[in-house]
Amino acid sequence: MTSPRPDAPQAPATDFQEALRARGTDSAIAAELERRIELIEHEEYEDASRLPLTAREVVAYVGVTLGAIALGLLVVVL
Numbered sequence: 001m002t003s004p005r006p007d008a009p010q011a012p013a014t015d016f017q018e019a020l021r022a023r024g025t026d027s028a029i030a031a032e033l034e035r036r037i038e039l040i041e042h043e044e045y046e047d048a049s050r051l052p053l054t055a056r057e058v059v060a061y062v063g064v065t066l067g068a069i070a071l072g073l074l075v076v077v078l
Contacts, residue, residue, distance in 0.1 A: 016037075020030035044050045053061070 016034050017027070017030040020033065021027055025033075
């Protein structure tokens with residue numbers, strides 16, 4: 001299984017299955033889960049919605065959130 005971060009070190013695929021089996025998951029289920037996760041990772045690799053937020057997007061998110069909180073407090077006070 002790979003990490004969504006391209007700079008993250010890659011772990012062998014068997015570690016994921018071994019970790020699941022150690023917690024009581026059947027081998028076939030662990031293999032199928034890993035296969036599905038790898039398929040999703042491959043399909044979403046270049047998807048812009050899966051990339052981290054930019055600094056501009058974080059500032060906009062925080063600004064809108066603080067504005068909504070201020071508006072809510074104003075409504076409660078009035």
